[in-house]
Amino acid sequence: MLVGITILLVFQLVGEVTAYFLGGFVPGPVIGMAMAAIVLTLTKGSAFLQPAHERTIDTSKAILANLGVLFVPAGVGIIQHLDLIRDRGFALMAIVLLSTVITLTVTVWVFILVKRLSGGYAND
Template sequence: MLVGITILLVFQLIGETAAYFLGGFVPGPVIGMAMVAVALVATGGVAPLQPAHRQTLETSRAILANLGILFVPAGVGIIQHFDLIRDRGLALLAIIVLSTVITLAVTVWAFLLVKRLTGGSVDE
C-alpha cells in the first residue's frame, strides 16, 4: 500500500508541476490522474513493473471504496442538528454568504497590498 500511495502522490506532484507551468488551465490533480491512468495502462503487461502496478491499483480501489466514509460525519451532523438548521437556516445562509464576501475582499486587499509593497504592478 505504501508503494501505491507513493506512486499516486508522485503523479499528483507531476500534475501540479505541469499545471503550474501550463498556467493553471487544467487542475494539477486532473493532469496527474490522467497520467497515472496512462501509466497503468502502459505498464499493465510489463513483468518487472507488475508489483508496483498491482499495488497502485489496490491502493486506488481502497481509497475509492472508503471515500464515502469522509461524508458520513457531515451528514450525521446535519441530520442530528436539523432542528437548528430549520430554525436558523436563513441566518446561517446569510452568515455564510457574508463571511465569504468578506473573505474574498480581504484576500484581494492583502494581495494588492503585498503586490504594492514588493514593487510589482497590479496589472501584471
C-alpha cells in the same frame, strides 16, 4: 499499500507542477490522475513494473471502497451551518439550479460550435 499511495502522490505532484507551468488551466490532481491512468494502462503487461502496478491498483481500490468517509467533513459542515441553510436556503437552491442550467446551456452551445468548426454537421 505504502508503495501504492506513494505512486499516486507522485503522480499528483507531477500533475500539480504541470498545472502550475500551464497556468492552472486544468487542476493538478486531474492531470495527475490522467497521467496515472495512462501509465498504468501502458505498463499493464510489463513484468518489471508488475509489482508496482498491482500495488497501485490495490491501493486505488481500497481508497474507492472507503470514499464515503471523505464526505463526512462536508456533512458535518452542513450540519454546523443549518441556520445559514435555513435562512438562505431558497437563495442557495436558486443559485445551484440557475448555475446548473447555465452550465448545461453553455456546454451544449460549445459542443455545437466545436461540431460545426470540425465539420461534424454536413447539412449546416
